[in-house]
Amino acid sequence: MSTDTNTATEEVDASVDTERTYGPDDGILVTQGLTKRFGGLTAVDDFSFAVERQEILGFIGPNGAGKSTTFNCITGTFPPTDGTVWYEGEEVTGEPAYEMVKRGLARTFQSFRPLHDRTVVDNVALALVPDRLFSLSGLRGGTRERAADLCERVGLGDRLHQTPDELPHAGLLRLELARALATDPDLLLVDEPFAGLAGGEVESISTLLRELREEGLTLVVVDHNMRGLLSLIDRAVVIRFGSKLAEGTPEEITNNPEVQRAYLGGEM
Numbered sequence: 001m002s003t004d005t006n007t008a009t010e011e012v013d014a015s016v017d018t019e020r021t022y023g024p025d026d027g028i029l030v031t032q033g034l035t036k037r038f039g040g041l042t043a044v045d046d047f048s049f050a051v052e053r054q055e056i057l058g059f060i061g062p063n064g065a066g067k068s069t070t071f072n073c074i075t076g077t078f079p080p081t082d083g084t085v086w087y088e089g090e091e092v093t094g095e096p097a098y099e100m101v102k103r104g105l106a107r108t109f110q111s112f113r114p115l116h117d118r119t120v121v122d123n124v125a126l127a128l129v130p131d132r133l134f135s136l137s138g139l140r141g142g143t144r145e146r147a148a149d150l151c152e153r154v155g156l157g158d159r160l161h162q163t164p165d166e167l168p169h170a171g172l173l174r175l176e177l178a179r180a181l182a183t184d185p186d187l188l189l190v191d192e193p194f195a196g197l198a199g200g201e202v203e204s205i206s207t208l209l210r211e212l213r214e215e216g217l218t219l220v221v222v223d224h225n226m227r228g229l230l231s232l233i234d235r236a237v238v239i240r241f242g243s244k245l246a247e248g249t250p251e252e253i254t255n256n257p258e259v260q261r262a263y264l265g266g267e268m
């Protein structure tokens with residue numbers, strides 16, 4: 001993927017309805033005028049979008065476009081400088097991460113963070129309990145059963161008693177997904193699931209994500225693998241310089257001249 005090149009702002013604005021004002025009922029997750037400044041740098045700039053219930057939304061943008069910062073403002077890593085976030089129709093702007101998890105918003109991280117001295121099933125079981133001070137021996141049987149079910153669900157049923165270090169990269173991603181699912185989310189933000197995966201693995205992870213959607217989950221997926229992402233998603237929102245560049249179906253996005261220009265030399 002290429003880094004940013006300069007494109008006239010007028011052209012960029014012409015590709016999206018910048019006048020649209022979003023409200024709490026426009027989707028399961030909605031932002032209006034989301035802005036995040038780090039000192040003099042505006043990383044997210046008056047960014048509005050909505051995620052529809054049970055869709056798979058791709059969140060696309062070149063390096064440094066503001067994708068992670070948008071995620072971080074929504075999931076409570078840090079508060080936005082300005083703007084509003086609604087989740088399930090309620091305003092949640094600036095709510096801390098643990099409150100967002102309680103509301104049903106989960107995320108996976110590109111850099112996996114399993115507990116290396118625990119087994120796969122223990123890692124998932126610990127994500128099920130709200131307070132990590134509980135000892136594993138104190139977990140009820142039902143909890144461990146639920147953890148094993150989740151491992152099974154993501155394709156780790158035959159690796160319950162291995163440690164994370166014994167898993168291949170795709171297995172670690174599955175574990176990360178199971179740990180996120182352990183919080184019983186309605187909406188899952190998935191950060192770069194295809195990074196480091198071979199073609200066949202991209203397809204099997206895509207199949208898993210589609211199945212999770214069929215089971216009722218809403219998914220927002222960020223990835224630099226355009227081919228993998230566009231064949232997975234229903235719709236995409238494209239961000240550039242912290243602002244919305246375009247949104248639409250994979251076909252609309254692929255054929256959008258501004259998007260093509262933003263990804264000059266990239267894989268569209």
Ligand SMILES: Nc1ncnc2c1ncn2[C@@H]1O[C@H](COP(=O)(O)OP(=O)(O)OP(=O)(O)O)[C@@H](O)[C@H]1O
Nearest residue numbers: 038041042043061062063064065066067068069070
């Ligand atoms: N904590 C921070 N402090 C200062 N600047 C930051 C911080 N986090 C992000 N930025 C800056 O904000 C801008 C947007 O970064 P962000 O990480 O959101 O982009 P991104 O679209 O996720 O990029 P990538 O695809 O490379 O992960 C960048 O210029 C980045 O350097």
